[in-house]
Amino acid sequence: MKILAIVEQRDYKIKKNAYEVVATARSLAQQTNGEVTALVIGDNIPSAAAELGAYGASKVIAVQHPKLAKYSATAYAKIAAEIATKEHAAIVLISATAMGKDFAPRVAVKLDAGLAADVTALKIENGEINATRPVYAGKALTDIKVTSAVKVLTLRPNVFPAGTTNGATAAVEVVDVPLADSDFASIVTTTSQASGKLDVAEADIIVTGGRGMKGPENFKILEELAGTIGAAVGASRAAVDAGWRPHEDQVGQTGKTVSPSLYVAVAVSGAIQHLAGMSSSKYIVAINKDKDAPIFQSADYGIVADAFEIVPAMTQEIKKLLGK
Amino acid sequence: MKIAVCINHVPDTAARIAVGSDGKSIDKTGVTFVVNPYDEFAIEECLRLKEKNGGEVVAISLGGDMHKETLRKAYAMGVDKAVLLKDETPRDSFSVAYALANYLKELNPEIIFFGKQSVDGDDAAVGIMVAELLNLPSVSTIVKLDVAQGKAIAEREIEGGLEAVETTLPAVFTAQKGLNEPRYPSLKGIMQSKNKLIEEKAPAAASSKVEVVALRKPSSKNAGKIVGTDVSAVPELVRLLHEEAKVI
Ligand SMILES: Cc1cc2nc3c(=O)[nH]c(=O)nc-3n(C[C@H](O)[C@H](O)[C@H](O)COP(=O)(O)OP(=O)(O)OC[C@H]3O[C@@H](n4cnc5c(N)ncnc54)[C@H](O)[C@@H]3O)c2cc1C
Numbered sequence: 262m263k264i265l266a267i268v269e270q271r272d273y274k275i276k277k278n279a280y281e282v283v284a285t286a287r288s289l290a291q292q293t294n295g296e297v298t299a300l301v302i303g304d305n306i307p308s309a310a311a312e313l314g315a316y317g318a319s320k321v322i323a324v325q326h327p328k329l330a331k332y333s334a335t336a337y338a339k340i341a342a343e344i345a346t347k348e349h350a351a352i353v354l355i356s357a358t359a360m361g362k363d364f365a366p367r368v369a370v371k372l373d374a375g376l377a378a379d380v381t382a383l384k385i386e387n388g389e390i391n392a393t394r395p396v397y398a399g400k401a402l403t404d405i406k407v408t409s410a411v412k413v414l415t416l417r418p419n420v421f422p423a424g425t426t427n428g429a430t431a432a433v434e435v436v437d438v439p440l441a442d443s444d445f446a447s448i449v450t451t452t453s454q455a456s457g458k459l460d461v462a463e464a465d466i467i468v469t470g471g472r473g474m475k476g477p478e479n480f481k482i483l484e485e486l487a488g489t490i491g492a493a494v495g496a497s498r499a500a501v502d503a504g505w506r507p508h509e510d511q512v513g514q515t516g517k518t519v520s521p522s523l524y525v526a527v528a529v530s531g532a533i534q535h536l537a538g539m540s541s542s543k544y545i546v547a548i549n550k551d552k553d554a555p556i557f558q559s560a561d562y563g564i565v566a567d568a569f570e571i572v573p574a575m576t577q578e579i580k581k582l583l584g585k
Numbered sequence: 586m587k588i589a590v591c592i593n594h595v596p597d598t599a600a601r602i603a604v605g606s607d608g609k610s611i612d613k614t615g616v617t618f619v620v621n622p623y624d625e626f627a628i629e630e631c632l633r634l635k636e637k638n639g640g641e642v643v644a645i646s647l648g649g650d651m652h653k654e655t656l657r658k659a660y661a662m663g664v665d666k667a668v669l670l671k672d673e674t675p676r677d678s679f680s681v682a683y684a685l686a687n688y689l690k691e692l693n694p695e696i697i698f699f700g701k702q703s704v705d706g707d708d709a710a711v712g713i714m715v716a717e718l719l720n721l722p723s724v725s726t727i728v729k730l731d732v733a734q735g736k737a738i739a740e741r742e743i744e745g746g747l748e749a750v751e752t753t754l755p756a757v758f759t760a761q762k763g764l765n766e767p768r769y770p771s772l773k774g775i776m777q778s779k780n781k782l783i784e785e786k787a788p789a790a791a792s793s794k795v796e797v798v799a800l801r802k803p804s805s806k807n808a809g810k811i812v813g814t815d816v817s818a819v820p821e822l823v824r825l826l827h828e829e830a831k832v833i
């Protein structure tokens with residue numbers, strides 16, 4: 262089976278999730294005797310592109326155009342579909358990131374392909390690919406089969422392993438895809454990145470505060486803990502609605518879906534809509550003074566006590582451990 | 586300005602989800618259905634666009650008779666016309682998009698709004714597929730929209746920030762929470778919505794490209810270990826995270 266892995270880059274840096282996509286493509290290719298082509302799109306292709314060979318790409322295709330310095334859904338979709346056709350790809354893998362989710366449905370339509378969105382597990386059975394994806398905000402899982410000849414899958418970030426490199430490099434082939442002005446009907450004009458801030462959707466550890474934090478100033482203790490372990494700070498909807506934290510930090514059904522390796526829920530009760538966004542985290546720690554708070558039902562480890570005592574003590578203890 | 590908004594009718598986010606007897610869909614007993622929360626932001630934005638620029642807002646839903654409830658809510662909020670593309674059998678996102686695109690082609694609106702995603706299937710696909718089928722630009726998961734002189738600038742959420750996207754019109758937008766605060770329908774609006782006509786049409790047929798094999802509950806975690814009830818538990822918690830879970 263030929264697999265096309267679409268590699269997301271922003272500012273000439275290949276995103277971590279892109280390695281997950283290439284490594285997953287490799288694993289599917291190994292099971293089906295297939296081959297992986299990686300596709301990188303931009304005005305200048307990052308030098309790291311050749312290293313994608315080490316993650317399992319036997320070939321890297323680069324499509325370059327000055328106008329591709331900024332993301333455009335229509336142009337990206339056109340390029341992805343043309344390369345998929347040219348490469349006879351049976352499967353197109355894309356990260357389910359803000360960018361990937363934005364153009365993957367277009368690629369599916371162009372290729373007459375079914376779309377499996379936000380997939381969290383993949384299995385090959387009798388040569389057929391089975392995808393598992395969370396539905397009802399993670400309250401249920403569905404196993405699906407894409408029945409069209411070509412299949413487009415988006416992979417939930419942080420779920421699939423990025424794999425290890427084997428030192429191989431792949432040849433980077435620059436392919437020309439003719440693009441007209443009309444292919445750039447929508448285009449990104451500016452990007453405002455909150456400076457140096459780690460996004461909850463990309464973080465490997467998240468420390469989230471809820472209403473029990475009592476006020477915006479008290480998030481400082483969470484930020485200190487987060488700073489010590491390289492975590493992002495998340496918030497429950499109650500904390501966001503109170504105006505203590507920006508909406509982009511909200512975790513849950515109407516916020517972000519996250520799956521870090523460690524999720525620390527501080528003074529969060531564990532409402533079903535909150536659980537929806539974080540229950541696929543690998544380890545969950547709950548700190549809550551109410552022993553009956555539902556969050557303890559989902560937690561691996563819990564401490565029933567006042568967050569204002571526990572959190573600073575955790576920061577100190579971890580600093581000790583890390584020798585800081 | 587002609588504006589269209591596509592809205593879905595979904596289980597309330599607080600609903601407990603149980604697997605139905607077919608093993609492929611939910612057990613609907615006792616489940617309350619509501620307007621898809623993201624579609625409320627979409628309706629609100631359309632109403633504001635109309636209030637500013639004049640024109641009309643048409644709400645469209647594809648589904649069974651149940652979807653009329655959601656269309657009535659749209660009427661109560663203030664849309665001018667509601668259309669049900671009536672189909673009792675479930676469809677995948679492509680075939681929903683296909684039928685909506687088919688209807689929208691006729692209607693030919695300048696702005697088409699969707700929610701970011703339905704909170705049942707969580708595909709986040711239909712709006713963007715409609716845009717592709719109609720050969721229109723789209724901006725998804727937007728939190729801000731400015732429309733002027735035949736073009737629009739929308740802001741969308743990305744990891745760690747926002748990006749501003751400029752697009753020509755007509756265009757498709759999908760609404761993220763934060764775009765606006767949806768209004769509550771007035772009592773008068775609710776009363777009037779009861780007598781308004783919901784136009785029924787047969788949706789264009791399209792075959793599904795995705796087959797559901799099974800719906801299941803995630804294997805529930807056993808409630809974890811309460812490490813302690815005061816600050817003396819902290820060293821043990823940190824040890825467990827370091828040695829057992831190996832996450833720090
Ligand atoms: C359509 C819809 C969508 C929603 N989407 C989301 C979503 O995306 N994300 C989300 O989070 N919620 C969402 N909600 C809201 C959700 O139902 C809850 O209201 C919300 O998650 C509660 O936030 P909380 O846990 O911070 O607050 P609370 O439920 O008030 O819990 C606060 C907790 O803090 C504890 N506490 C208080 N003081 C201390 C202390 N000193 N030390 C330790 N613990 C303390 C309390 O025991 C309590 O358990 C949604 C709701 C709806 C209807």
Ligand SMILES: Nc1ncnc2c1ncn2[C@@H]1O[C@H](COP(=O)(O)O)[C@@H](O)[C@H]1O
Binds near residue numbers: 703706
């Ligand atoms: N059956 C439907 N009828 C009308 N609009 C729909 C329907 N299903 C989905 N939509 C719209 O498409 C958006 C994305 O849905 P989905 O791709 O199902 O997550 C929703 O927020 C709605 O605006």
